């Protein structure tokens with residue numbers, strides 16, 4: 001039986017300014033362990049807002065986010081931070097590596113923050129991750145000595161450091177050339193194939209089509225869901241159920 005890694009129930013995120021703005025407007029979603037989910041949609045449709053809620057970087061106005069069976073809406077900020085650190089790995093369009101640290105030190109950071117491994121084990125894991133991502137020769141380099149694709153692979157290694165259940169990636173290939181995009185997307189695919197769940201926001205329809213499932217967001221709602229075989233399940237605009245997996 002498939003295991004659910006992430007469940008989102010009745011998710012709403014509203015912000016109050018001069019006028020109230022609804023960024024996420026009633027999303028229900030269930031993502032399986034090892035599933036690769038792509039989130040697409042026009043600019044401003046609420047993709048990043050949804051991703052930040054899923055990664056507990058932001059809190060919903062209404063609804064619940066259940067990560068590996070654990071409801072998160074009633075957790076304290078400290079408890080949320082702990083779930084973020086141990087269950088979620090983040091990759092953003094910009095790598096956010098610390099410039100004064102080497103690749104190795106950047107990957108060690110989340111493990112040090114978690115504080116559950118010996119120094120030797122942390123070093124071995126960081127080295128193994130960087131080597132598996134083709135960066136075995138670059139471990140002592142600082143971010144400004146690496147190419148864009150290499151930096152993003154270090155960011156991926158850092159995201160994987162604490163063996164998170166869910167990798168949350170916001171336009172991870174947005175700044176990369178075609179070859180590096182292919183490489184990073186291939187790594188994300190491998191991560192999912194190895195049983196971790198990947199949720200990625202992308203503008204790139206061709207990349208999204210390679211995910212197991214794509215949800216297309218319009219005005220903060222799921223407008224359409226497409227599975228890996230390219231067939232849409234349901235179009236919210238027409239309400240027609242066309243395909244059941």
Ligand SMILES: Nc1ncnc2c1ncn2[C@@H]1O[C@H](COP(=O)(O)OP(=O)(O)OP(=O)(O)O)[C@@H](O)[C@H]1O
Pocket residue numbers: 015017021023041042043044045046047048049050
């Ligand atoms: N804190 C906020 N206060 C007010 N408006 C916000 C806030 N955060 C986001 N928005 C607005 O909400 C809408 C959704 O933003 P979001 O970043 O989620 O969209 P997106 O689909 O990821 O867009 P893009 O593809 O351009 O990154 C946008 O119009 C954005 O300007």
